[in-house]
Amino acid sequence: MNYSSETFTIGKLAKAAGVNVETIRFYQRRGLLPEPDRIHGNIRKYSAADFARLRFIKSAQYLGFSLDEVAALLRLEDGTHCDEARALAEEKLAGVRAKLVDLHKIEAVLSRLVTDCCTAQATITCPLIAALQRA
């Protein structure tokens, strides 16, 4: 009966994608994954397409898209809404660049703090904490 090697139970899919079983059920409730066919009465049967979709979700998430945004992206999946997808991506990109600017500043402050700390042994208060109080 099981002529296709490309079907997964929920457990297999979870393991393959490196996520928790509950996460898949959760994505289903959120509408990010379609309710799959069932076999043997009640067991969810996933296809390679489901696996790809799960990977898509995880990639987009890594790129900073929230699950709501991923859902939006998935709704544009037919390729006729290129502009909208692009707008979403541009927004994300702007956010990422802003975050980069901030993180570079933070890195500078933190690394200065770390080098200052304990070089000035004479001072009574920790220079790191003192600096933070002035920051």
Place this chain on the structure above:
Amino acid sequence: MNYSSETFTIGKLAKAAGVNVETIRFYQRRGLLPEPDRIHGNIRKYSAADFARLRFIKSAQYLGFSLDEVAALLRLEDGTHCDEARALAEEKLAGVRAKLVDLHKIEAVLSRLVTDCCTAQATITCPLIAALQRA
């Protein structure tokens, strides 16, 4: 009676520090701010020191410290635990640098996605979404 210009009500302090009144009460419950003296029976009276401490919390938070870590930092305030403060900062710094690496990668992917999108009008599917599916 009010001979000091350096006292705040909770509302004034909140406004001065740019936070919500409830946030101050919340920080008090978390032990990040001391319970202040009360005047007129029951009104919290804050000092410039409280204001400084609040600024400290917000700076540290901006640098990526969680409230728990801020609390730890504040416990080291006497300056005799420079090493520990430094260790915390070094940990944060490592985290920030890792995040920077990731964000740079993400920026590259996203900006390529954005430029690819809609340049290849011939394709049926949106290149952005297709790329994400392969990512």
Place this chain on the structure above:
DNA sequence: CTTAATGCCGTACTTAAGTACGGAGTCAAG
């Protein structure tokens, strides 16, 4: 045939960092 592993389901819990709410008391200005 039995037992351990899965699967199913709905519901509740988690974490972080606040925000909001409702009712009561108080204070300063007009």
Place this chain on the structure above:
DNA sequence: CTTGACTCCGTACTTAAGTACGGCATTAAG
């Protein structure tokens, strides 16, 4: 002396993205 703005308190709610739980059914292995 009243009105509107603060303040007090404890409790409950919020958001995001899951995770965990408990009870029951099914299934694969030994």
